[in-house]
Amino acid sequence: MNSAQIEIQLIASLVAIACAIPGTFLVLRKMAMISDAISHSILPGIVVGFFITQDLNSPLLIVLAALTGVITVVLVEYIQKTGLVKEDTAIGLVFPALFSIGVILIAKNANDVHLDVDAVLVGELALAPFDRLIVSGVDIGPKSLWIIGIILLITITLLIAFFKELKVSTFDKGLAASLGFSPAIIHYGLMTVSSVTTVGAFDAVGAILVVALMIAPAATAYLLTTNLKKMLALAMFFGIFSAISGYWLAHLLDASIAGSITTMLGLIFLAVYLFAPNKGVIAVMYREKQQRTEVSLLTFLLHLKNHNEVEERHVNHLREHINWQKVRAKTVLELALKNNMIVVNNDIVSLTKKGDTFTSKAIDYIITNKDAQIEDMKDDFFLFRG
């Protein structure tokens, strides 16, 4: 591994962390789309800043782009408040308009500068280590590393300073307001940080990768935990992991680095989406299957409770009467036996005392919908959870 390769992975990892922090809050606030909007609508800010300074690395670009980012949010909310359209429609109205202003500005005035839409959207991570920052003759590392490092430092400082406020205003706006800090200020603060991060990263990794790094790791972490601190940590971990594994995927395929990182983000999300312990697709499928069996069990127990006649409780009769397939009947029977709810004597099934109380409680619950009585059953049965 040579120094350029290390620097690329370092830049990618720093971008991943810097994106994961605002990304987590955006995902929790159900505002993921706004990061896509910001990443596009900052273009006019960048173009105007470039016209003034003639330097793609000037801090003025970041300031102006952050400003257009905030303007985007203000416009989106203004349109949304009219009540005529929904939030996603408002986003869809605002960012293409701002983005196209940027495109027109470039086409009209910037034909002879090296600023094209393509570079803004895709970036060129592979070339980042060759643009060095030289201070009084000494090479102190790639420029993008410094830019993103400073942004990350600011983001982390803000996160630590305003963690409580961010947390409360994300989960309970009313409470935040009554505690004396304005959710609006936190909201715009978060939007400003998102804009600044997007601008700082766009030159190195491009807007598409920024959006991917903001949303995908946070969404993946969201599937695994309900704790905010854990979610932040997991989002950062997934971001860094995708950045580095994506880099080596690119190495293996000799392909675009940003493209490979985005692919890894997608693959990791897919894996977690399928295999996450609680919210994963497979876990949900298993739970639904269990719930179906439990509904059958309840029907079966009810039948037993309602019939004292021996012939109604014969194993063979049950199969015919409730009309279950053999396999299902067997599963239900075994489940009931395992929980000591029934006893089988000479092929005659009877309820035990435990089975009898369980059935009464369950029926009560279904009728009254109060769950105080079944607290102790929740651990054994999915049916009564949530």
Next chain:
Amino acid sequence: MKKLLFILLVYATLSSCNTNKKENGKLNVVTTTTMITDLVKNIGKDSININGLMGSGVDPHLYKASEGDVTKLVNADVIFYNGLHLEGKLVEVFEKMGSSTKTPIALGEEIDKSTLIGSDYFASNYDPHVWFNIEYFKQFTKKVTAVLIEKDAKNAKYYKANETEYLAKLNTLQKTITAKIETLPKDKRILVTAHDAFNYFGKNYGFEVVGLQGLSTATEAGVKDVQNLANFIIEKQLKAVFVESSVPKRTIEALQKAVNAKGHDVQIGGTLYSDALGSAGTTEGTYIGMFEYNVNTIVNALK
């Protein structure tokens, strides 16, 4: 922050056991377009390591660096590129490299600017497709030789001999091409291609050159451009138009359909190599082979 420190630590360990090695003391030369790669191969032959960034069929206007290119650039001692903003963002990167230990050489900057064709699109205001003028390519050859000699003096004689040999080949090429083009009547010398890559070719050999997409392949052809060009083709009674290996065929095919719809039969005369050479190992994979192939294709189709 702990995580960051950890990553740094891992990197430090990994990198310490895996340092760069200069292969057998040979000069590491990185080239951009296939034309320049071929040229440098002819001068340096096996006494230098040549790493071309762009493969055959790659459009230099739209080139994206891959992971492997990073290592090539890191290990480069000398970088030869076309410049005049042909290679997009790469040019920008090379220009900033001036202060490092690498020597980036923009071959296009060697040419006397007053002889270049101007353009509104490119930042430098010059058409960068200079390799279609063999005289310019000879200047490239001389510059490459001079730089190689400066960097690797012990092989100076070898490079000089290769230069003489290659310049002789280019002179022969100039003669064969001129002779071939002479067989085509002057009024039939109209070249319609996908983008404006052949202006220098046209200027030298008396062709009127019309490109559908303008100088950069990044811009798209509009409906009006296609219609105007179709009318032009009918007016001039052209027999053939040409596709380019590094530009998608569909715009030229649209043009052909537009012309056919107006009742004039125009053929696709063949594929020309404009911004990139053919696959390595084939005749069209060398600059000389490519030039001969292009001229034969053009002359045979328009005759």
